[in-house]
Amino acid sequence: MRGVTSIMRLGSDLRALVVVSALIAVCLVAAMTAQAPPRRHVLIVVDGLRPDYVTADVMPRLTALGKRGVVFTKHHAVFPTVTRVNGASFATGAYPGTHGLMGNSVYFPRVDPARFLDTANRQALSRIAEVEGKLLTAPTLAEVLQAAGKRMFVASSGSPGSAMLNDPTVAGGAVVHPEFVIPETLRGALAALGDPPAGDGQAMARDRYAVDAFLKVGLPRVSPTVSVLWLVSLDSTAHSKGIGGPEAVAVLEHLDREIGRVEDGLKAAGLLDAVNICVSSDHGFSTHTGAVDVSAILKPYMGTMPDGTPRIVASGGAIHVRDRDEETVAAIVRGLQQTPGIGPIFTRATQTGSLDGHVAGTLSFDVVHWQHDRSAQILFSPDWSDAPNAHGVRGSVMAGGTAGHGSSSPWDVHNTLIAAGPDLGRGLTIDAPSANVDLMPTFLTLVGLAIPPSVQGRALDEAFAARAAGPARRSATTTDHTARTPDGRYAVTGELSIVRVGDREYRYFDSTTVTRR
Numbered sequence: 001m002r003g004v005t006s007i008m009r010l011g012s013d014l015r016a017l018v019v020v021s022a023l024i025a026v027c028l029v030a031a032m033t034a035q036a037p038p039r040r041h042v043l044i045v046v047d048g049l050r051p052d053y054v055t056a057d058v059m060p061r062l063t064a065l066g067k068r069g070v071v072f073t074k075h076h077a078v079f080p081t082v083t084r085v086n087g088a089s090f091a092t093g094a095y096p097g098t099h100g101l102m103g104n105s106v107y108f109p110r111v112d113p114a115r116f117l118d119t120a121n122r123q124a125l126s127r128i129a130e131v132e133g134k135l136l137t138a139p140t141l142a143e144v145l146q147a148a149g150k151r152m153f154v155a156s157s158g159s160p161g162s163a164m165l166n167d168p169t170v171a172g173g174a175v176v177h178p179e180f181v182i183p184e185t186l187r188g189a190l191a192a193l194g195d196p197p198a199g200d201g202q203a204m205a206r207d208r209y210a211v212d213a214f215l216k217v218g219l220p221r222v223s224p225t226v227s228v229l230w231l232v233s234l235d236s237t238a239h240s241k242g243i244g245g246p247e248a249v250a251v252l253e254h255l256d257r258e259i260g261r262v263e264d265g266l267k268a269a270g271l272l273d274a275v276n277i278c279v280s281s282d283h284g285f286s287t288h289t290g291a292v293d294v295s296a297i298l299k300p301y302m303g304t305m306p307d308g309t310p311r312i313v314a315s316g317g318a319i320h321v322r323d324r325d326e327e328t329v330a331a332i333v334r335g336l337q338q339t340p341g342i343g344p345i346f347t348r349a350t351q352t353g354s355l356d357g358h359v360a361g362t363l364s365f366d367v368v369h370w371q372h373d374r375s376a377q378i379l380f381s382p383d384w385s386d387a388p389n390a391h392g393v394r395g396s397v398m399a400g401g402t403a404g405h406g407s408s409s410p411w412d413v414h415n416t417l418i419a420a421g422p423d424l425g426r427g428l429t430i431d432a433p434s435a436n437v438d439l440m441p442t443f444l445t446l447v448g449l450a451i452p453p454s455v456q457g458r459a460l461d462e463a464f465a466a467r468a469a470g471p472a473r474r475s476a477t478t479t480d481h482t483a484r485t486p487d488g489r490y491a492v493t494g495e496l497s498i499v500r501v502g503d504r505e506y507r508y509f510d511s512t513t514v515t516r517r
Helices: 002-035 060-068 083-092 122-132 141-147 160-165 184-191 203-222 233-241 246-268 294-301 326-337 436-447
Strands: 040-046 070-072 152-156 174-177 180-182 226-231 275-280 286-288 312-315 318-321 342-347 378-382 384-388 394-397 417-420 428-430 474-484 490-501 504-516
Touching (some): 040 246, 060 417, 122 160, 141 226, 152 160, 152 203, 160 174, 184 203, 203 226, 203 233, 203 246, 226 246, 233 246, 294 312, 294 326, 318 326, 342 504
Parallel strands (some): 040 226, 070 428, 152 174, 152 226, 286 394
Antiparallel strands (some): 070 417, 174 180, 312 318, 318 378, 342 378, 474 490, 490 504
16 A cells, blocks of 8 residues: 555656646746747848849858848839839839839929929928828838837938838838938937938948947837838949949948848847848949930920920929820820830820830830829830940940939849848748839738738748748749830830739739830
8 A cells, every 4th residue: 555655646746747847838938938029120221232232252241141041033123213112112012003102203283383303302202292192192011010009110321302201101110311300309319329421422421320220229219110221322322433343342341231230239139030131222223324315305395384384394204294185195205216225115004904005116004003193194214235334244224324223124123132030931042023012011921910902012921931822822924015116116025024822913024125127
């Protein structure tokens, strides 16, 4: 009996030990969960970063980030390939035809019937919002986060207008720029960073200020779920000095250090393992070889409206024929088609969903997702080639200035997306097409929030550590569409990539090719 009793006591002791061990394990898990920082997401936009700029010798930190994470090889800027259009697309997950920001310069006749407005100007954006009721015609990531009780933080070294387009209503979070801060309550904390860099030649210093603002003010004071850092020094240098030269390389090395500083700062704060970092760009870049005098094409059709304001207003490839006279529209299109150096021309679709523009020999606005109540009657882009510049960097566009972007050249359209973090795969190279419109739905999916119906991008779940959609549900193809003039002397072909996920189709604009004879 004594042996039986001992065995029973031993069993009881073992059961007690199991219970105690289980309780300890539960407590440990609870403690670890309580101490684990919440997931955060950081988008670093390096203005004008081409994918071929990212090399191990010039940008070792960004290269290493890609090796431990995900590199997208077929990423796309939104057309027109300019900064503020793509800023609005990052913010809304939508194309211009939905968000309504049609170019770097925009025309709102109720604001100013005589000229385009520069969206780099924050006051111009405020005036548009005041007169039109809203600046963007689609909800933003910041607004969706705010509705869920979460915040977004923006720090930008770009133009004031570019900074505001990331979060036009400053929905519950903050926007920090060297020239302003919203809300004003952060100004005291920012004072510890020193005076914001001002004046020309301060682009790299403004980049550093933006990174400091994120690490030293945004993270501790705002506690954002999503942060956007917009770094502009590469773009400003390339516009003035060109691409591929020693000045551009020096800026790339500087930007790589800033990306490294973001990682190091997150690590020092104990947050790196809880942050998904995405590095992207708003567009690519091309060498410019000289512009066509479009004003000479438009001159025969100029005139005034009954109120004395201009009949035709044009900027950035958009031509508004304000009386909407179809004969005038067709005549201007013919003039553009006959002019070497002019590339693709777009007009409204012949019918909904058509890839043909209603003027012969044009592609429709639908090809580039540009149909909106705010659209001009004509949109065109300069022609391009693969020709290298003096530094061997390929991609030339027949536009003014030293170098730039905005065209339908693949060197302007194809941009950068590299990402790494706890929710993303490791060592992945993804060849499926993606675009800047895909970042907003990707962040919302990672945060666990519903995607608004206005969003035209897709969650890039093929990059997730836990993939939501396997290969059987996803396919990618390419296609093209050609429009010709009746005499065959001008033809424009639009190249497109299509991704199908389940029963949903996503169409990406790759480039155009123009032929004349």
